[in-house]
Amino acid sequence: MLIQYFKKNKNKDKNLAHKLYKRISKLSNNFVNSNNFFIKKDFETGFEVFSIFLIIYLKNIKNLKIKNFKKINQDLMDIFINDLDYVFREKGISDIKLGKHVKHYVKKFYFRLSNIEKYINEPDLLNFTEFIKNLKFLKHEKSLDFSEIIFEKFTKIQEEIKTI
Numbered sequence: 001m002l003i004q005y006f007k008k009n010k011n012k013d014k015n016l017a018h019k020l021y022k023r024i025s026k027l028s029n030n031f032v033n034s035n036n037f038f039i040k041k042d043f044e045t046g047f048e049v050f051s052i053f054l055i056i057y058l059k060n061i062k063n064l065k066i067k068n069f070k071k072i073n074q075d076l077m078d079i080f081i082n083d084l085d086y087v088f089r090e091k092g093i094s095d096i097k098l099g100k101h102v103k104h105y106v107k108k109f110y111f112r113l114s115n116i117e118k119y120i121n122e123p124d125l126l127n128f129t130e131f132i133k134n135l136k137f138l139k140h141e142k143s144l145d146f147s148e149i150i151f152e153k154f155t156k157i158q159e160e161i162k163t164i
Contacts, residue, residue: 013068017075020057021083027153028053035149037142043087045137047105051112054080056154059117060161081106 028050032038038045058076061069081102088101119128129147132138138146 013071014075017072017079020061020072021076021079024050024053024057031149031153035146037138037146039137039139043091047108048112048135048137051109052116052150053153053157054109055113055116056150056157057161058113060158080109 028046031053032041032046032049054076058073061072084102084105085098088098093101116131119131128151129144132147132150133140133143135143
């Protein structure tokens, strides 16, 4: 009876979404901790870098027409929102203020998504670098290096997702 549960497509999609989310989390944590591009390494910086990588994954899954890409993307977003909720609870945010904090960061994510979308759909390093220069968490002199590395990661992520 339980074997049928694990073999269902929707559970495979959720498992894939969890696997991708862990990959994005590990990639962004390693990126933040191993580079000196950032003014300070705090929650805001981690959130911004994670958002950029999550957006790249979401767009690549959609652009490559992965089977059930809408479901996988929705599962990724659900995990992301639940993760925000968990992080804020760990930080000691009360239940009363929790919803406002999560809503603020989800809005921030969708704002970033709408701004970065045009640079991902038609990758152009110069335009992307101009976008990156406006990010407040980066050291200004490191913005070109940051954008080059993100572009390099973008192509690696495309190849990685094709193997799904």
